Amino acid sequence: MLRVVLERMEEVINHWYELYVVYFGDDRSLGELEFYDLYKKALAANTKHLIVGDMDSYAIDTIRAGERLAERRVPFAEVVASLHLYGKAVYRVFAPSPPEIEVYTYFDKLGHVRIILIADAYFRSEVAVAGARIRALEREAARLPRNQRLSFRGLVGVSQPMRHLYDRIEAVGETRGTVLIVGESGTGKELVARAIHESGLTTAAPVRSAQLRRNSA
Secondary structure (H helix, E strand, C coil): CHHHHHHCHHHHHHHHHHHHHHHHHHHCCCCHHHHHHHHHHHHHHHHHHHHHCCHHHHHHHHHHHHHHHHHCCCCHHHHHHHHHHHHHHHHHHHCCCCCCHHHHHHHHHHHHHHHHHHHHHHHHHHHHHHHHHHHHHHHHHHCCCHHHCCCECCECCCCHHHHHHHHHHHHHHCCCCEEEEECCCCCCHHHHHHHHHHHCCCEEEEECHHHHHHHHC
């Protein structure tokens, strides 16, 4: 089955992208070129590793794919769904003569291993990116005069955009209601939520922008 997948790689990837477009529509994160760049090379290399039984190389390449998907900021739910669509693309290539049940079971278990490896790499990469952003903010804060480091309820910065943010926090804090704070990991959503909470009675709910897109959909 793996050898057939390798021989018909172009057909498999084309089916895969078609399913991806149908499933995600205009909400998909990747264009055609990006999809092929992220998935096609990794898929071909991984299939070759599996054919010769080189599981170490398979794991290394799969982990790298997970890191690249995190760097591209593809939502993890989309990553998992896309990997399931890959299985559908493979079975479409084998129709109308599906593989034997033993082969099907092996391929299904392999899919779970792939998701586990990518998930581990994806979330480790996200933590690293968030940590780098936080360290950058800490370095910026260290360069400010002492009397300006905590200029507003624990928030750092004296630029015009930051002063505008302080004004908005105070204005929102005086109202009753729920505020949705949107931003990528490491940008200070929790700090803003705490500042709003300390400013008044408003409830602030920080979320990632990717979560907001999914909820809106």
